[in-house]
Amino acid sequence: MQLTLKQLRYFVAAGENASVTKAAQAMFVSQPSISSAILHIEEQTGLDLLIRHHAQGVSLTPTGQRFLLKAKQLLTEADNLGKFATSLTEDVSGSLRFVSLPTLAPVLVPPVMHQFVERHRDVQVQCEEADQEKIISGLLTGRFEFALTYDIKLPPELDFTPLVDFPPYVLLPQTHPLAARDELQIQELAAEPMVLLDWPLSRDYFYSLFLAAGVEPNVAYRAKSLAMVRGLVANGLGYTLFNTPLANHISLDGNQMAVVPLAGSPRPTCLGLATLHGVRATPAAAAFIDMLQQHVGQFDQHNTEG
Amino acid sequence: MQLTLKQLRYFVAAGENASVTKAAQAMFVSQPSISSAILHIEEQTGLDLLIRHHAQGVSLTPTGQRFLLKAKQLLTEADNLGKFATSLTEDVSGSLRFVSLPTLAPVLVPPVMHQFVERHRDVQVQCEEADQEKIISGLLTGRFEFALTYDIKLPPELDFTPLVDFPPYVLLPQTHPLAARDELQIQELAAEPMVLLDWPLSRDYFYSLFLAAGVEPNVAYRAKSLAMVRGLVANGLGYTLFNTPLANHISLDGNQMAVVPLAGSPRPTCLGLATLHGVRATPAAAAFIDMLQQHVGQFDQHNTEG
DNA sequence: AGCCTGTATAGGATTTTCCTATACCTTGCT
DNA sequence: AGCAAGGTATAGGAAAATCCTATACAGGCT
Incomplete structure (x- = not known):
């Protein structure tokens, strides 16, 4: 029938x-x-x-x-x-699920999410954290509407919209001899004990900065979380390199750290949005992305100032 | 879209x-x-x-x-x-709405309805009473699934299935001089005061019995309801003619009446089902009709006996 | 009786759907 | 690297469904 x-x-x-x-x-x-x-x-x-x-x-x-x-x-x-x-x-309605690299998520997402849910109370937002590989497969299988990540290893099916460049900087114990400097050469750091954030993308990127300068870092400690790396540095076990701008430099156990830019404008990482090529963003996603772009504008100013 | x-x-x-x-x-x-x-x-x-x-x-x-x-x-x-x-x-389910002439409904419908709802508890049955004109229009507009009526003035769009013949009989006051007779000639009644059930079809039918015999009835009283006609007869105001077989002959105020058949097998009324031509009966209607046919079988036996 | 109204049927035109064949792109194996 | 396999989109023509005009048909209305 x-x-x-x-x-x-x-x-x-x-x-x-x-x-x-x-x-x-x-x-x-x-x-x-x-x-x-x-x-x-x-x-x-x-x-x-x-x-x-x-x-x-x-x-x-x-x-x-x-x-x-x-x-x-x-x-x-x-x-x-x-x-x-x-x-x-x-309509901006229904639900919105996206994903972010764990290095970026806690810094960028909460404030924008706050603003978003206030404006669109009926939308169910969920942000997940995953490594680049899971991000890519999640986007390709439709699990996420967009991703907050770097333009690294992205397949051609994914479009990348740059949001802001993050130049790398050095994070040192307050007591470190180099902590008072205005800027540091990468070569000066090579011999110093380094605390490495041991994530695929971060690891490769920071290594590449040393290799570009013809030296190799002295990796003394490795850690798998941002909080742990910061704790190790703050307690004098070494310096580390970061690129995401963090608003405080006090570790979870209460020790202060120093921030020093790297000299010679090293290749920055480019934070941006990964989306599926040919798939229009949902209204909710578009609205969120819009707010996100507004929000990262402030980091752009920082960069041009610095 | x-x-x-x-x-x-x-x-x-x-x-x-x-x-x-x-x-x-x-x-x-x-x-x-x-x-x-x-x-x-x-x-x-x-x-x-x-x-x-x-x-x-x-x-x-x-x-x-x-x-x-x-x-x-x-x-x-x-x-x-x-x-x-x-x-x-x-499925025999849902609802069933049919209609009957008011002369037939209270005699035939209640016992069958009782049996039906016992067997099909989930079916909502409704029986209405209406005159032939309303019956016909109700069938044609789909208000009723079938009708219990006589084969009179039915348009060609309606099919008629005969169920049983009802021969007319005389109903007299117990005290009436003719009450003790085995049968009565229509001519013997012509002069007697008659109580007429004043409904279109009944009126025409009973009149036609007299006209066929070349006489005219002496209509002393007219009434619009079965109960009233019976009351008038029971109280000695005249005789009446009926065709529907009633199981008791005591009026609502408690007076007994006598029943005498008409001599010479006068033309009976044919009770039957009117349905729409070309429209199949619903399962519920078919089931009800089936029970109805079983039920009227008993009257057929009466007739062949009498 | 004859016109009006309203439904079903006939037959051809149009649009939609469908299929075969093929282009095109990636994965995975050699 | 190259090649086969697997999977989707496109092209073009065939088949089917849909639609329309014209007409048959039948009862209502005057």
């Missing part, structure tokens, strides 16, 4: 107008179109839907009345699906 | 199989059919539903996931409509 929405529409129109001809006028088609559509339904279902009167329209049989009710329900549901579709393209 | 159920079905299949090709196999159509159907939805709605991977199927975008959910809902509703249609042709 295969009924078309169109056929049902025609039948409902005929039933409600008690006339095939009036239905045809209402639906802007010819009278036989309505007639044959109804005949088709009757044939498919084996129901007698209409009583055909001569020269005075049609009436619904009792089963026709019952069927019309249900058919009408289905049609309004179908209309609702259409409305739902347009709402998906127009 | 005009989406087809078929297109939605194809999209859902593709989304759930994460593959256009697999969907095509599942739906027994070619792969481009699926592809173009989805493309059509995307074009109509402006949504990006799928992420096309090279050589490894497709994924749903976040909006695609949301849309799929709703589309699936709609499709199950559509299937339900189909199931509903077949249930209308197969």
